[in-house]
Amino acid sequence: MDGRFRAFSFVDRITRLDPGHRIEGQYTVPASASRFPPALMAEAVGQLAAWAAMSQLDFTHRPVAGLAGETRYHGAAMPGQTLQLAAFIEQCDQEAIAYGGTASIDGQRVVELVHCVGPMLPMVDFDAPVAVRADFATLLGPGAPSGRFAGVDALLVQTIEHSAGKRLRAELQVPSAAPYFDDHFPRRPVFPGTLLMDSLSALALELASDMPSLRDGRPVVTSVRDVKIRTFTAPGQRLELVADVESSSADVIRMKLAARIAGKTIASARIDVARSH
């Protein structure tokens, strides 16, 4: 269990806690990380909100990925940079946490989360409450050592249908073993929803790259809306990923995203892709 509180933990220190209302913290992207997907900035904000929720409920429950109304991307985090994180708790009880939040680098906002909801589940199903409580004390006190995250390997995605400008469908093989499963979660490995969204975003960017309105620039994700994670994805599962273009203009391409297992939708979202200037 070497990866616990390391392999998929994106808060190094909690710098302010106003229980039930607001939490602030920071996270430094390891200088050695070859890749830090933008979705992991959103993961860091979500994890900060989760610490607020878990401490508020005395570590009896923990939130899991559920709904994200909108995630707006304004920039990216490079290896070595420090994210200043903030989360605003709208509601929190034993059923769910509702929150929003931001991540900034050197005072510039790089990501915003709006209207997010994490369903609460019993902590004992996912981790040892006593260990999580100790981790929280570490984050509130001296902080956890930075550089714990070793990166995530590129996932195996195979295109199965490509209708230019309309649809891209692919198969994603979730690894049966990966360091992040030790941390997410120690007692029940679950493929992180943000890595699933990262794979779906990559599919959307690939579909956008050959569309006329974006040919002259590099496509970037500007917003992901209506994210809904319906069920857990276990190690080794095979997912079908689909990106469908809903509308396209000179400024933005809007797509609908879905992940399915055996034909059943297990996650969905909408995404805006624009040209990087």
Next chain:
Amino acid sequence: MREVRDQSISRQEIEAVFPKVAQVIADALGCDVEDVKPQVPLIEGLDAESIDFLDLVFRLERSFGVKIPRGKIVEDARGDMSEADFEQQGIVTEAGLARLREFLGEVPADRFKTPMKAADIPRLFTPETFCKVVVRAQRSVAAAA
């Protein structure tokens, strides 16, 4: 629209909020608003799952500017009845079922199965159920003002 049997809420009140509730449901479930009929069962008819109900409640709160405590429908249906009188070992009692039939008057009688698991109560919910939730929440806001 079926006759409103919950006398405390008028048909006009339900019809006033229905278009917006239907749009919220369509947005939450990713379906066409035309498919959101007042009495369609949300689970069997529109494939809603538990995460959708959570989504729906938060969207309704934002759209109508009200607070809807989760679990509110069952809690309101139970009213002053104790939890033990309402359900036992996860099964809704006869008295509890009678309360539910009265409270969810918009739901056809043949959809109240016996025995009914408490966990299956959301299978009864329809868009009209949530219209009534919104009307009650609006009344709470008005009463508090």
